[in-house]
Amino acid sequence: MKKTSTIAIIDDEADLRESVSQWLQLSDFTPVTFDSAEAALRVISPEFPGIILSDIKMPGIDGMALLRRLQSVDPGLPVILMTGHGDVPMAVEAMRIGAYDFIEKPFDPERLLELCTRAADTRQRTLEMRDLRRELADDTVPVRRLLGANPLIEKLRESVLDMAQADGHVLILGETGTGKSLAANALHACGPRASRPMVTVNCASMAPDQLEVALFGGPEHPEKPLVEQADGSTLCLENIEALSASAQARLLEVLNAAVQDTTSARPMSLRVFAISSQTPRTEGTPLDLREDLYFRLAGLMLEVPPLRVRGEDILTLFSHFSRQFAEEYGCEAPVLNATDAANLMQAPWPGNVRQLINLAERAVMQARRGEQNISALLIDDGFQVPVSDPVGAEKPLKEHVEAFEKMLIDHALRRHQGSVASVMAELALPRRTLNEKMAKYGLSRQDYL
Known part of the structure; x- marks a missing residue:
């Protein structure tokens, strides 16, 4: 709970409003009191930063009617209802239609505090998630680099935001060049560990024995091991399948110890993003990993779609990257004609987005020389273009x-x-x-x- 969590206290009895307000204020809440539901409804909006504590029986708009009105204002707003003994069936009905909880009068102040604290925590998480989604829409977080409007990419962005908050290990799968590292960076940046840098290592870029020493340390390795550098943050292992059998066993041992350690004053807190271009097999060991490590890492799984199935995103991405390169090279970006657009859409893109970025740069350099034949660049990439027109044909x-x-x-x-x-x-x-x-x-x- 934030130190200044706001709570709206709604009751027509002044003495109860005052006593509850004083108690919650001493417990680091910021109370705002209202003598009627009508007065509260004039103030409470979807941006209200706190929670609602309301009596059920009030003149005018009662607690049940208030609950229904607040549900239409913001279904994610926690509403706690105060009830008399005979109002319990009504309170149970209120829970059914969306109340957070209820408490009977006369109530234990500690019980009230516990209930309000839990509701405030829930409200804080709801508002934080809304902020993340708003930032995504406003193009101001790393998720923005997962460009496109295709439903597969929209689902990927939503999954990134959801999994970022889960804080479990994530297995990220996809073909080479699809943007798996971008997804990993977005996951880290949107999660609770974002304040600490993510530690990234390409498991295929080092000899197996060197990689194992770099990850876990050794007598001839004075530097701090990577798993310790990532303590409290995220360890991103690209090409996870390149880990040797020995390194896989030691990684599993580290992950198991982090879960099972109940004696240390501060046990290791390590989140792992494992990236692979392999496809899980239906039989035998999934990927080139020992089975127990695979299932430890694959509690959450993110699949980045290949470019060829993303439809019009291909044209969107080409235009985006060609504008970026045009600005870098100080020239005009190429304008796609119908023939080039059709060929871009039908290309197989074995190198995915990485290949498209390379093609966009070459197209800009071509345009800088006063030429434009994007279909010819596709042919250079080994693609037999199905659509062709004479140059300059209208x-x-x-x-x-x-x-x-x-x-x-x-x-x-x-x-x-x-x-x-x-x-x-x-x-x-x-x-x-x-x-x-x-x-x-x-x-x-x-x-x-």
Whole structure:
């Protein structure tokens, strides 16, 4: 609980308001008193920083009606109701419709304090989460670097915010270049350990024996081991599967000891983000990790989607990075034509976002020389472009739209291996409409099976 947690005390009895107010003020609350629900409703908004303590039986708007009104103002606002002995059934009904709790008069002051403290803690967590989501919307936290409007990326950002508050170990999976390290940085920055730097090590960048010594220390290693440097913060292990069997055993031992240590004055507090480009296998040991370590690390799991399934995010990301490079190189950013846009959307992107960033930089350097042929850059990356036009050719808007529509349907059919039902769901098309468009563009389901 914050030292100055606010509590609105609502009761038509002045003596009770005064006594409860004095008691809670001595317990580091900031009380605000109201003699009626009507007076309180004029002040309380979704931004109200505290909790509500209200009598049930009051003239005018009673406690039950007040509860319903406050539920519409802010469902996350904790409301504690004070009841007489005969009002307990009513209080139970209040709990059913959303009250935080109730307390019977005459109440034990310590019991009241305990209840208000718990409610204030709940309110604080609610407001902190809202602040995080507001910052995300305002583009002011590291989660902003997980760009895109695709539902998969929106879900990823939501998962980052939720898992950041959970404070458990996280296994982050995804293909090379998808942005797994960005997700890890965002997780740390949005969590309770953000005030301390995250310790990051690429397990594939060092020899196994050197890595083990760097992580856990040794007689010939005077530096503080990385697991100790990350105590109280986060240890991010990129390419976790590159850990040797010996290092995996020692990491598991450290994690188990942190959980089981009940005797130390300050046991180790270590959060681990394990990053891997491998896909968990359905049989045998998941990833190239010992099974007990895998399940210790995979209590929470985050999957970063590949670029090729993110649809129009590909164009959004290309425009974003090309503008950044254009500013760096002091030139105009390239403007996508319909042909280049269609080819960007259908490229397989084996290197994912990292490959797209590289292509955006080369496109800007190309534009700086007065040229623009983004499709040629894709060919240089080994992609056979399906859409091509003579340089400088002009086409009516209708032809651009049709070419783009054909590309989207073709791309969806390839991704879903000819499953018409999956394509219908992805593109939100009725079966008859999809069949007509496939016939129009000469697309046969058999070619994708």
